[in-house]
Amino acid sequence: MVENSGPPPEVKRITWTVLVGGMAVLFDSTIVAVGIHTLATDLDVSLATIQWVSTAYLLALGVAVPLVGWAQRALGSKRLWMAALALFLLGSVLCSLAWDATSLIAFRAVQGLAGGMLMPLMTTMVMQAARGQNLGKLAVTIGLPVALGPIVGPVLGGLILQYLHWSWMFWVNVPFCVAGLILAWRVLPRDPAPTRARLDVVGLALLTPGLVSLLYGLSNVSHDGGLARADAWAPAGAGVALVAAFCLWAVPRGHRALVDVALLRHRPLWTSSALMFLSGFGLFGAMFLLPLYFQTVRGHDVLQAGLLLIPQGVGALLSRVALGKVVERVGPRWITLTAFLVTAVATVPFAFAGAMTNQWWLMGVLLVRGLGLGSALIPLMAHAFTGLAHDDVPDASIVSRLLQQLGGSFGTAVLATVLAGQAAHAHDLVGAAHAFDHAFWWAVAFTLVAVALSFLLPGQPPGRAPRAEQDRPGQPARTERAVARA
Structure with missing residues (x-):
């Protein structure tokens, strides 16, 4: 086998372009995780209430991820990437300007919708550009935010909370988002004209609430009472049932389903x-x-x-x-x-x-x-x-x-x-x-x-x-x- 010299230059440019936006999402998640107690104190709410800052993000992510494939077909990769990154930028600015816990939770949901689109789309764009070549070397590169997040996030979050106002936890996303948008505009290949992609409405009605219920139930297990809590086992059980129903719906439909689980x-x-x-x-x-x-x-x-x-x-x-x-x-x-x-x-x-x-x-x-x-x-x-x-x-x-x-x-x-x-x-x-x-x-x-x-x-x-x-x-x-x- 002839040794491959590595991904071609255009694939490398696409990879590093989407990495910039991906780092904003990974850093944000790890930074906010260390600030929950500080947010509860500064916003004068209980820890149970402020936990919704993380829960709302998680639930919004569950709504967004299943829609990525359909949205990419309808809008094109570049348009969807830039729209999602702009939405994440908007959500970050709004979070930094939040005036109480309720507004912060709502704006975190905006971030979750954007982040749920950005992460799978980042992998999709790189792997499609590679066309099956150099997958291992590209996986090393696009996994970089996952490695950097646990290093930079907790330390940066701790420094901000110790020396600055908590709003700076969200302002740090802005440079990544702005740089990511500029790079995407200049580097990512132009999309074809938008097409009318068929949306699997039944699949959407099953999978989205199923994932939201499942993630919500699992997020409540960490509270007092664990799995014995009604707000843990009930939504988790309903979520499992809905996701199972989606799989039964999707498998015979293959590529026509919201997500082609037949690929498994x-x-x-x-x-x-x-x-x-x-x-x-x-x-x-x-x-x-x-x-x-x-x-x-x-x-x-x-x-x-x-x-x-x-x-x-x-x-x-x-x-x-x-x-x-x-x-x-x-x-x-x-x-x-x-x-x-x-x-x-x-x-x-x-x-x-x-x-x-x-x-x-x-x-x-x-x-x-x-x-x-x-x-x-x-x-x-x-x-x-x-x-x-x-x-x-x-x-x-x-x-x-x-x-x-x-x-x-x-x-x-x-x-x-x-x-x-x-x-x-x-x-x-x-x-x-x-x-x-x-x-x-x-x-x-x-x-x-x-x-x-x-x-x-x-x-x-x-x-x-x-x-x-x-x-x-x-x-x-x-x-x-x-x-x-x-």
């Missing part, structure tokens, strides 16, 4: 998506536990906890430097299996940690954990799109993004329930440390499940890059599907 018959997509779901436990679930551990058990403030998490983000960045040279030479099975195994092993020390555990030891462990977690996501992202036709990429991006988001929400809900159940019996610092130990063991267990599932991935790299224009057996030709979608 494509083995690279379903295996990668299943592992991305489990990676949500390691990324979002453990990120829920780690700051709380440093603040609750070790007594650090928000800024100190953010600084202590830097090694994990540095590890994720270093993994991208290392994998950029080997991701297309080694089969995804062995990279992913090793990465999840390293993540599990590096989580074990936290299952034994207490208030007096050596801090430098824990920071070293976090560096190794970041190496593992960052290495797991890159081959999964690349493998998910292997062999897909050009017109299947948008729906594949939506499916993988939704499953990763649901995995993060589900993982956070489970670990929050475990932590709350153990903490209810804790009467001192030792008991609190034991509660966290128990929750970290659950995180280890779910990561080991991902290790086992990694054997479903191919053990050898592809002999040659797949053609992006090829069609799946038994499916209509790509041009026929494109006409049917319109």
Whole structure:
């Protein structure tokens, strides 16, 4: 096999252009997460009320993500990207000008609608431009915001909350959004004339409320009472039923459905998506536990906890430097299996940690954990799109993004329930440390499940890059599907 020198210049320009906007979304999410307590104090509302700042964003994201494929077909990639980025800019400015908790929650929903479109669209545009070539190297690049977010977000959020007004948490998005819009206008290829794309109204009526109900129920599990709360199990159960009904509706309709879930018959997509779901436990679930551990058990403030998490983000960045040279030479099975195994092993020390555990030891462990977690996501992202036709990429991006988001929400809900159940019996610092130990063991267990599932991935790299224009057996030709979608 002739070694590929890398993506062509036009693909690199598109990739870095959409990364600028993507960084605004990732930084925003991690910055706001550390400011919840400050917002509750400054806006004089309860913690339960201010949690809607995060919940409203999450629910709006659930509304937006399923619509991305249809909106891209109707408007074109460049128009939709710039419209969504402009909406995120508007939402950020409005959030910074919010006068009370209600207005802030409403403006966060505006951000969520935009962010829900931007993240899957970012992956779609890059993978479509690549046309099946250099997927591993591109996955390294477009995964950069995921690595930088946990490094920059908590630290920047802590600095802002300590020295500036909370509104600056949203003003920091503005330069990224403005630069992203200018770059998109100059760099992204011009869209064809807008077309009239058929909207699957029934699918929209099933999937959107289903995702919103499911995400809402899972978000309430972290509150007192956990899964026993009516506002947790009832909406989550209704959401599962609606999503299941959507799948029954969508599978026989294929590309005519709001989201073509029949694509999950494509083995690279379903295996990668299943592992991305489990990676949500390691990324979002453990990120829920780690700051709380440093603040609750070790007594650090928000800024100190953010600084202590830097090694994990540095590890994720270093993994991208290392994998950029080997991701297309080694089969995804062995990279992913090793990465999840390293993540599990590096989580074990936290299952034994207490208030007096050596801090430098824990920071070293976090560096190794970041190496593992960052290495797991890159081959999964690349493998998910292997062999897909050009017109299947948008729906594949939506499916993988939704499953990763649901995995993060589900993982956070489970670990929050475990932590709350153990903490209810804790009467001192030792008991609190034991509660966290128990929750970290659950995180280890779910990561080991991902290790086992990694054997479903191919053990050898592809002999040659797949053609992006090829069609799946038994499916209509790509041009026929494109006409049917319109």
